[in-house]
Amino acid sequence: MTIVAKENGNVAAMLEECQARFKTVDRPIPEPGPNEIVVRNHAIAANPVDWKIQDYGFAIKNYPTVLGSDCCGIVVAVGESVTKFKVRDRVTCFAGVIYNNDINHGAFQSYTILRDIATTKIPDSMSFEEGSIFPMAMATSLISFMVNLGLPKPSGSITAQESGLLIWGASSSVGTSALQLAKNLGFKVFATASPAHHKTLKSLGAFEVFDYHDSAVVERIVAAAKSTGTPITLGFDAVGEGKSYKQAAYVLGASGGRGGKLVLVLPPPEDFAPDGIEISQTGAFKAFTEHADLGKWFFNDYLEKSLADGSILSAPQVEVVPGGIQTAQTALDKLKAGVSGKKLVITIDCYRH
Numbered sequence: 001m002t003i004v005a006k007e008n009g010n011v012a013a014m015l016e017e018c019q020a021r022f023k024t025v026d027r028p029i030p031e032p033g034p035n036e037i038v039v040r041n042h043a044i045a046a047n048p049v050d051w052k053i054q055d056y057g058f059a060i061k062n063y064p065t066v067l068g069s070d071c072c073g074i075v076v077a078v079g080e081s082v083t084k085f086k087v088r089d090r091v092t093c094f095a096g097v098i099y100n101n102d103i104n105h106g107a108f109q110s111y112t113i114l115r116d117i118a119t120t121k122i123p124d125s126m127s128f129e130e131g132s133i134f135p136m137a138m139a140t141s142l143i144s145f146m147v148n149l150g151l152p153k154p155s156g157s158i159t160a161q162e163s164g165l166l167i168w169g170a171s172s173s174v175g176t177s178a179l180q181l182a183k184n185l186g187f188k189v190f191a192t193a194s195p196a197h198h199k200t201l202k203s204l205g206a207f208e209v210f211d212y213h214d215s216a217v218v219e220r221i222v223a224a225a226k227s228t229g230t231p232i233t234l235g236f237d238a239v240g241e242g243k244s245y246k247q248a249a250y251v252l253g254a255s256g257g258r259g260g261k262l263v264l265v266l267p268p269p270e271d272f273a274p275d276g277i278e279i280s281q282t283g284a285f286k287a288f289t290e291h292a293d294l295g296k297w298f299f300n301d302y303l304e305k306s307l308a309d310g311s312i313l314s315a316p317q318v319e320v321v322p323g324g325i326q327t328a329q330t331a332l333d334k335l336k337a338g339v340s341g342k343k344l345v346i347t348i349d350c351y352r353h
């Protein structure tokens with residue numbers, strides 16, 4: 001096997017049809033539209049939605065396609081109306097294929113078209129791998145807090161909130177993003193995760209962390225909220241599997257009482273209607289469709305500043321799946337098998353053939 005630097009070509013992990021495996025192909029380098037940029041990707045992160053689309057076929061109507069939402073690299077072309085970015089900027093981006101079905105907007109290729117509103121400059125000190133892992137998770141958290149929970153945008157200084165906020169599954173990719181955003185909004189965050197991640201989650205801003213494997217976990221959270229005088233009225237279930245949504249709803253009902261609001265990362269069963277708790281579902285793509293002004297503010301302004309001043313860090317831990325674009329399928333298979341406190345990333349500095 002030889003490794004050939006292929007800086008000028010666009011190599012893609014193509015999905016020819018639902019339930020097919022990725023095929024490595026050469027594609028043309030795309031041209032940006034007026035409000036778009038083209039990024040030469042250096043790191044691309046795998047998300048659960050990628051293998052779920054591959055397995056179940058939702059969201060994508062046009063095949064062949066290139067999947068992937070999170071990519072990080074260097075701007076190589078800018079559209080005529082773009083003012084925020086220039087060639088050679090180091091950026092991280094939420095790629096749009098999941099909602100616009102355009103193959104050129106998929107992350108798993110060397111060159112991706114990105115909308116300028118879905119792009120953030122990263123600090124010089126941040127690696128491409130670190131930069132690639134949070135756009136999808138941050139967009140999910142943004143919609144959960146600002147749209148589903150109706151919270152105001154954070155101002156310059158942090159204002160302490162009276163209510164506690166529960167994040168179920170805080171060591172996940174979405175959970176670590178939500179935790180940091182909630183901390184910046186002034187919430188005392190009550191989080192659940194495996195014990196191996198408790199120290200990290202405290203360092204990211206969690207107020208209290210609980211082991212979700214503990215059969216008394218919900219009672220412990222409710223007791224901790226009571227003893228610290230912080231009723232939990234708001235919650236985010238970043239897992240959405242098994243009984244997590246029921247446990248989260250129980251905590252809100254027992255701690256904050258009626259009127260609590262719980263956001264879910266996945267749709268609940270139809271008969272899930274906890275008494276007195278408002279249930280809603282988040283959607284990352286909404287940051288660039290019906291709430292595009294919010295997404296633009298977040299990606300072009302708030303996230304860039306927060307990464308620069310260190311109030312938002314790259315999390316969870318990066319794990320590179322070595323081998324370049326040809327290992328995109330391996331990365332998705334590995335993610336489907338399950339990860340703990342990690343984000344799987346592929347890098348595409350060279351092409352093996």
Ligand SMILES: NC(=O)c1ccc[n+]([C@@H]2O[C@H](COP(=O)([O-])OP(=O)(O)OC[C@H]3O[C@@H](n4cnc5c(N)ncnc54)[C@H](OP(=O)(O)O)[C@@H]3O)[C@@H](O)[C@H]2O)c1
Binds near residue numbers: 169238240
């Ligand atoms: N609606 C949307 O727009 C949207 C956007 C992004 C993601 N999602 C969905 O959100 C889910 C999470 O995505 P992700 O990328 O954040 O996943 P992930 O990082 O791959 O999730 C792995 C983590 O889940 C934690 N976990 C698993 N079961 C748990 C439980 N019962 N209680 C608490 N934590 C648990 C594990 O915690 P420990 O290691 O600590 O045990 C692990 O760290 C996926 O289903 C994804 O499809 C939806």
